[in-house]
Structures are given as C-alpha cells and as structure tokens.
Amino acid sequence: GESVGLHLPTLSVQEGDNSIINCAYSNSASDYFIWYKQESGKGPQFIIDIRSNMDKRQGQRVTVLLNKTVKHLSLQIAATQPGDSAVYFCAEKGSSGSARQLTFGSGTQLTVLP
C-alpha cells in the first residue's frame, strides 16, 4: 500500500550548517509532494512543494529535490538557524485514491545546536 516514510526520526546540526532531511515514498502514482514544519504546540506550516514533473525547486533557504527513480525526496535547509528547530514532515497527494487528501510521514525532529 501507499506510505510515506522518513529515514531518520531525529537530526541534530550545528547552527550555520546545512541540513538535509530525507523522505521515501512507495507509490509511483504520487504526483505532488509538500514539506511542512511543525513547532511544538502549533499546526503544520507549509514550507515548499514540488510536483512530479519537476526534480528540484528552491525557496528561501530551502531546496526540495525529488528523485522519482528511487521514490525519494529531500529537504535541504541552508545555513540552519535556531528557529529552524522543529519537526519536519513530508506529505504527498495523489497516491491515496483521493486527489485532495494529504498522506503524511511520521516526521523528523530537527535540533539546531548552538
């Protein structure tokens, strides 16, 4: 069945370093992917999205890479800051049979060390 999973549950990086958070998906029918950031006690916050007809998309300090061959996407955060500490979720749309609902992975806790 479809699933969206993350490689590591936790990631610690030094302030100023780059962070890479990985995500694997199992259904080749997935056609839209989103990264969300969730801080403690808050709802998920949209970071960046990418459609399956692209392999890279850049935002402000963030880049998402999509490798459809191995069903893998990653979120790269440049010059990681303390405010980036949060749980990061990848989510996909399209594999669940619904064109609208999102299927989330279980999250990676990013900790930025001073």
Add this chain to the structure above:
Amino acid sequence: DTGVSQDPRHKITKRGQNVTFRCDPISEHNRLYWYRQTLGQGPEFLTYFQNEAQLEKSRLLSDRFSAERPKGSFSTLEIQRTEQGDSAMYLCASSDTYNEQFFGPGTRLTVL
C-alpha cells in the same frame, strides 16, 4: 488575522462525554479538511469538505464522529461517547482549489 483558527485549543473530557470542535478556515477557501495527529506521528486525514458538501471520509472516521460545514464557511467536528483512544490533536486545514493546505493550530483533546 486571516489564518485558520480553531476553538478550543485544549479540551479535557471524561470518557463517554461528547465534545465539539470548531474550525474557521481562511476566508474564500472553499476546501476544508480535518486531520488527527497523535504524539510522534504525522497528521492522518479524517474528512474533507468542498463548500458545504462533505466529499470524502476516512475509514478512521467512526460512527461516533460527525463533521459539518453548514454554510460552507466554518466547520464543526463532534465526537460522541469519547474514548481514551480519541485523545489526540485535531487539526483543521483549508485551501482554495489549486493551492496548498494551510493548517490551524489544532485542538488538543485529552480523554480521561
């Protein structure tokens, strides 16, 4: 503030009681979603509205759960005869037809 709002932010109830949560989406968003999130997990889809029509329901949405969006604006999620397993964060999100879903802060439910 033009974001998604949810009320209450926290709810503690005893097993067997009914609870109701409210979500106010971003104005002009025609789509509204409810998700449930347990500790350490990603949100799980519960149900989806387009305007006032409930178009999709997850298998997670048991008969004790009911959601409404009577005027196509705010929505309510009611849980009847709450069980301890219902303890979770209930998240609401909204979107327009083409773009990403914006989430509210959630309602944290604790069933004692």
